[in-house]
Amino acid sequence: MLPPGLMISAPASGTGKTTLMLGLLGAFRAQGLAVHPFKSGPDYIDPGFHRAASGRFSVNLDTWAMQEGLLGNLLDRSEGADLVLAEGSMGLFDGVAKPGATGNGSSADITAKAGWPVVLILDVSGQAQTAAAVAMGFGQMRDDVELAGVVLNQVASPRHEMLLREGMKQAGIPVFGALPRRKNVSMPERHLGLVQAEDQTDLYRTIEEATAFINEHIDLDALRTAAKPTNRLTGDVTKTPPPGQRIALARDVAFSFVYPHLIDSWRAQGAEILPFSPLADEAPDASADVCWLPGGYPELHAGRLAAAQNFRNNLKTFAQTRPVHGECGGYMAMGEALIDKEGVRHEMVGLLGLVTSYAKRKMHLGYRMAELNIPLANMQPGRVLRGHEFHYSTILEQPDTPLATVRDANGELVPETGSVRGLASGTFFHLISEAV
Template structure:
């Protein structure tokens, strides 16, 4: 039986990821097997989880996944001693309209799995009010149980004492209080944390976080608060079809946003994946039958991508006879041109007519439900695909045949339809699962 719980908070930016990594590494250092998950559509945090635990982490998402699919994914924690699900945004933050099994809120996963919530509270600029916030979260939704609180970034012993007293008076356990500690701050950029694979010192940073948290948090009390859990058998996994038998997958610092559960599902279905690096001027494997360009940060490497002739010509040659699909950043690279944040226009591969710009950034964020108007690799025309969009680019031109009718989580039709031309297709959303 594993000890299962959820790490959440009232809002983003209060330290959920740092605490999750620190707890995971601290318990691993004690000889425990730790399994992490990420609630919601985040393709960066699972890599940090894997660095902390030595085990692959995957996303679980109540808006895009059914209960059977979620149960299938979390069953990988069957042999673990501790199972941690890191939340996204605030505990109850989701979309207004219910999806497959919920609104995408972390609270959905906590209730579905029966795991209590360890709440990270940053009491900066307040004291006793932190207890009112914690009590409100505790009482907001029946079925979601609060185990206790870890305070983060407390200003002084006096500050900590004021907050602790108020929480104790409210009947809320305080597992520990963390003073401000700049040495364990994770670097960020415009789409979130800088990726784990880009940080050569990530192991040392996690070790320092684990040491710091073990010094200030009662790890045994946290474990005692967790629910005893063993996975329930899942009749079916996620509805995910590989785009081909042999998949050439772009993979480097510019193309890295792909959900781990997608790759696992492709392999489980018998597909073979060969990776190549556009930034190293590599072309897709000529023996592959489909090429997939995931999202990432092409806008940070646009000049190099534009200059890499072997990659560009190799991709064009591939697309003459076989399907090529791009998601978000990959879609932009399949387009005609990308203008970077400095206003410099870079020629892309030209397989699609899409032209995008980061010169005037505008955030596009949210769940997407797409009904395909034409087939794309792995999915027939008419399929209903669920995914998530997050980027800061502006569409300057999207002249090709629309790939899909795309709705946001409220049901409103959006302009980011994706494109189709010849063997090339692209979408701004990252695919999570297909409706059954």
């Protein structure tokens, strides 16, 4: 039997899910419990925070991109833990209009499949008993989604809390705790969401503060008691083949957006991961047979990348005989140039003709389905990949051969096709899995 679990969710983004999640992970860990974290949806950042707080690897669960077998395989990683906590994305029921692999990508889909009750954190600013009506709606929206109870956030005063609790009592909804207004444990933000775990020097202090805050205001025993056993999901697991036997993987604060389950799958299939740091002007391992540049924040480090001559020269040499692939930020770094938000042009590696600009910002966000036009690493033309795109860069030039035919979650063509030149290739979407 897999351990009991809960989904930590909310009506919307920005309501305190991550602070609650990190505080709960820290508080239960301090009690000596092994708590296994998950993240619902396509998020590359929160799992790093989860790991820091819990001491256990966190991976993404995504019903739009993942088949049932892969979801089950990832849920099985919780075996042996005392408790599972999953952090939702956006609002509980938010997803795309058309279902994907096994659902529409919402946290509610994951909740229903895993069998986890929902702990709903509510920002109760500006309301009292009305908050109970909001919670009731969440409890009644889907028959296969169970509301365990709520955590009240941004409570203004004891009188405010009393009114809120009275409304919840009348509605028959348990209250696991009330969090007063307090800013010093909120997570810092950046233009692409939360700061990366590697980027935040005071992360552990923040986790300690969140843990103390949650310990003080949440009934941990009641919340744990509300958890229910995790369902076992079965089915074939389609394994995305590793791009090579020995994979040189760029890894530093500029290149870290890669899904952990993908790297783990490559290792399980016998591949070796050889990390290196472009920001430290390191070259890919000469013994590697492929180089992979993940996404991240190259625009924040464009000057250092432009000055990293050892990295740039050796990557060009590498690409003469072996494949090099970049995702989003890695793709931009492989291009001719990157223009930062101040309009300064920085020369990049030049393996591709791509020129991108942050001076002309435009948000690109959403799931992507890509059918390869040409081979990509060990995947042949015609293979269909599922991924996710999120960036604010604008393409100024993209003269190379399109890599794939790319569509969004509604099946509409998108212009960001990726590109290829010789053995170098790149995409704006981050690979999650293969479509079946």
